[in-house]
Amino acid sequence: MDASIILEHLYLVVMTVIFSVVVGLPIGVLAYLKPAGRKIVLWSVEILQTIPALALLGLIIIALGPGKMTVISGLVLYSLLPIVHNTCVGLENVDNGIKEAGKGMGLTQLDRLISVEIPLAFPMIFTGIRIATVTTVGVAVFATSVGGGGLGKIIYQGIRTQNINLIVSGTVSLMIMAVLFDVLMIWINRRLAKGAHNKAF
Amino acid sequence: MIFFETYGDRLITAFQVHLFYVLTSVTIGFAIALVLGILLSRVPQYAKVIMPLLSVFQTIPGIVFIGILFLYLGMIPATVISALAVYAIFPILKNTYTGLLDIKKEYIEAAKGCGMSPFQTLLEVELPLASPSIIAGLRMSTIYTVSWAVLAAMIGLGGLGEFIYIGIASNNDQLILAGAIPSAIMAIGLSLLIDVLRRVVVPKGIRSVK
Amino acid sequence: MIRFENVKKKYGNTVILDNLSFNIEPGEFVVLIGPSGCGKTTTLKSINRLIKPDQGKIFVNGQEISQVNPVKLRRKIGYVIQQIGLFPNMTIEQNIGVVPKRLKYEKKEIQKITRDLMEMVDMSFEEYAHKYPSELSGGQQQRIGVLRALAASPPIVLMDEPFGALDPMTRATLQKEIGKLHKKLNKTIVFVTHDMNEALDLADKIIFMEQGKIVQMATPEEMLANPASPLIRDFMRKSSLATDPLNLTAADFMSANVISVQKKKSIRECTDIMARQHIDSLVIKNEDETYAGVVTIKDIKKHGKSSGTIGEIEPYQNITSDILENAKDSFDKLYNSGDNYVVVLNNDQTVAGIISKTSMATAMADTLWGDMQ
Known part of the structure; x- marks a missing residue:
């Protein structure tokens, strides 16, 4: 097993997370701003999550043709739930007094979101991104079934050829990657939370 | 319609097999998780070390477990069920554990003060109070398991995954959908069922207090 | 009924109970009082073995309790805690029936007990028995908490600051009720509080503790007449002085915890402070710390700009009072x-505090019903 496969997997994960945030964050914010649509949005992302990852990828490949970007778009759909959910709930949970004060100062809704509400909800939003990242590391294994490469290739190969060494080396790399992401992101979140604290007081 | 004439029977069998895998493994997983969660909540000082270790194992993709068990146990349903059960454990275990730990001290003290034995306290106060969290874990586990059970087909053990695998191999979107839609329906149906269960299990007095 | 013999307890190096010995007679209402950390709660909790002493013996009804199964012991001792601790998953009837059910009382009998007890505190069985704790007010919940402790008619009832979390009105009512219940049921009650008025009202005997030792154990009359230490005298004085409303000044009622800013603070910072503290106005001070006026969130809104300093807004001349x-x-x-x-202003026109309508109400309740902490 060479490093390129790990890098390939890493590429899938990082791209997926970036796109998930780009798509999921605005959806979460919209769901928060428009309570009427909130239920439908949260429900839809939950439904997406009930479709088996493999099937979702299979369908997208058929629709868009094989290739890394298609794999990534499938994985994005699959990781929307925690990001959208945490964004929406995190914003809802921001203290009402603070929201009111923002209004009282005559800030526009957009200004309030950007300068007050999103910063305060950020730890929760970031937790959603972290969950999505760690899950994606695992789910990206399926990429190989639809020609996307990554560590899944090693694992499948191991299972097919009954080569336990191959399976274990693939799995361990995967676990390490997941744990590293997890630890790194928890650390970043703590740092950010501390920074916000210092700024406020 | 032609599709159903050709695949209808196979689809129904696959659905049943899939449901069987899910129900058995979630049941087994639930029983193990509940017991482990209770035990760990009695020794939080060890649990602090054990829980993160378990969560690391959770990052192993299901396919690996099935693959390895397949090598040792062979192509039998027990392979799939034990692999899926292992996956079903963690969300329930985690929620049971945190649900029990989050109970306010005063209730435990009141229970002791009323002369409840530790077992009675667990059964009549702690578990009912933790039930919303435990059920939420069960719901999560069930939805995941429906999705993971697709992997049974990878080692030729049927279920809705069969359609998905064949569909991907032959580039047939109808077949993939024939596997994906029933599986999504199963996940949604089971989670609705759990919502009903929640209404029955969670005591009325704490339903509003989430 | 309850006897402590040389009981000692330490947490780490801190001595909590220092060689404690005393005796409580059957039917006595004993109040444990003292500054926080004096060991009163630890004393109480070692009676039903929620806390295990390091040394010494405790006898309940002639039996040394370390020899008794704690579960059995606790079923014979009623227990009421400050946080109430009604089980939220059980109805009121189920909560009251917790101990009788475990002692294998008949269902009918449990219902009768529940009905009778609820009647005693003027709560209708029909209306409340099938409700859940979350549907009751704090005062009602604690009434049920007391009834739960009484349900299996234990000869002893322990109460750990049972009314500490209630508002003064409800507290006064419940104190009266508990006094009545005690007379009627002839229980031995051990009651922890930090409120001397409560102790004087309720106790047959007061045990005043400090640093794990008993400073004085006496009837309320005796303690009033001859307090054994300056600290006790201080506790007494606080409770009796507060009942003489004629001598009170603004200083007695104000909250010194007032949030004020100087004129040179930026408006943005001010709104930040207001949001964080959940207040809608700020007291503004001149450069020399003297009082300048008050700016409300409305004034800021009217001003329109969030740039600049708070001094640019004409402050409202709120009423003031000399300290x-x-x-x-x-x-x-x-x-x-x-x-x-x-x-409230000091003599040199600096801000000493404020008296709001709520703080006034609290302070009046305080005066009427005692120290609220």
Whole structure:
């Protein structure tokens, strides 16, 4: 097993997370701003999550043709739930007094979101991104079934050829990657939370 | 319609097999998780070390477990069920554990003060109070398991995954959908069922207090 | 009934109970009182073995309790805690029936007990028995908490600051009720509080503790007449002085915890402070710390800009009161002005505190019903 496969997997994960945030964050914010649509949005992302990852990828490949970007778009759909959910709930949970004060100062809704509400909800939003990242590391294994490469290739190969060494080396790399992401992101979140604290007081 | 004439029977069998895998493994997983969660909540000082270790194992993709068990146990349903059960454990275990730990001290003290034995306290106060969290874990586990059970087909053990695998191999979107839609329906149906269960299990007095 | 013999307890190096010995007679209402950390709660909790002493013996009804199964012991001792601790998953009837059910009482009998007990505190069985704790007010919940402790008619009831979390009105009512219940049921009650008025009202005997030792154990009359230490005298004085409303000044009622800013603070910072503290106005001070006026969130809104300093906004001239002014005069001002609070000023015109309508109500309750912490 060479490093390129790990890098390939890493590429899938990082791209997926970036796109998930780009798509999921605005959806979460919209769901928060428009309570009427909130239920439908949260429900839809939950439904997406009930479709088996493999099937979702299979369908997208058929629709868009094989290739890394298609794999990534499938994985994005699959990781929307925690990001959208945490964004929406995190914003809802921001203290009402603070929201009111923002209004009282005559800030526009957009200004309030950007300068007050999103910063305060950020730890929760970031937790959603972290969950999505760690899950994606695992789910990206399926990429190989639809020609996307990554560590899944090693694992499948191991299972097919009954080569336990191959399976274990693939799995361990995967676990390490997941744990590293997890630890790194928890650390970043703590740092950010501390920074916000210092700024406020 | 032609599709159903050709695949209808196979689809129904696959659905049943899939449901069987899910129900058995979630049941087994639930029983193990509940017991482990209770035990760990009695020794939080060890649990602090054990829980993160378990969560690391959770990052192993299901396919690996099935693959390895397949090598040792062979192509039998027990392979799939034990692999899926292992996956079903963690969300329930985690929620049971945190649900029990989050109970306010005063209730435990009141229970002791009323002369409840530790077992009675667990059964009549702690578990009912933790039930919303435990059920939420069960719901999560069930939805995941429906999705993971697709992997049974990878080692030729049927279920809705069969359609998905064949569909991907032959580039047939109808077949993939024939596997994906029933599986999504199963996940949604089971989670609705759990919502009903929640209404029955969670005591009325704490339903509003989430 | 309850006897402590040389009981000792340490947490790490801190001595909590220091060689404690005393005796409580059957039917006595004993109140444990003292400053926080004096060991009163630890004493109480070692009676039903929620806390295990390091040394010494405790006898309940002649039996050394370390020899008794704790579960069995606790079923014979009622227990009421400050946080109430009604089980939220059980109805009121189920909560009251917790102990009788475990002692294998008949269902009918449990219902009768519940009905009788609820009647005693004027709560209708029909109306409340099938409700859940979350549907009751705090005072009602604690009534049920007391009834739960009484349900299996234990000869002893332990109460750990049972009314500490209630508002003064409810507390006074419940104190009266508990006094009545005690007379009627002839229980031995051990009651922990930090409120001397409560102790004087309820106790047959007061045990005053400090640093794990008993400083004085006496009837309320005796303790009033001959307090054994300056600290006890201080506790007493606080409770008796507070009942003489004529001598009170604005200083006695104000909250010194007032949030004020200097004129040079930026408006943005000010709104930040207001949001964080959940207040809608700020007291503004001149450069030399003297009082300048009050700016509300409305004034800021009217001003329109969030740049600049707070001094640019013309402050509202809120009513003020001198710190030594008679409290009644300050209250009258507050009521006649329509302002939300009075700003209390020191002699040199610096801000000492504020009296708001709520703090006034709290303070009056305090005076009438005792120290609220």
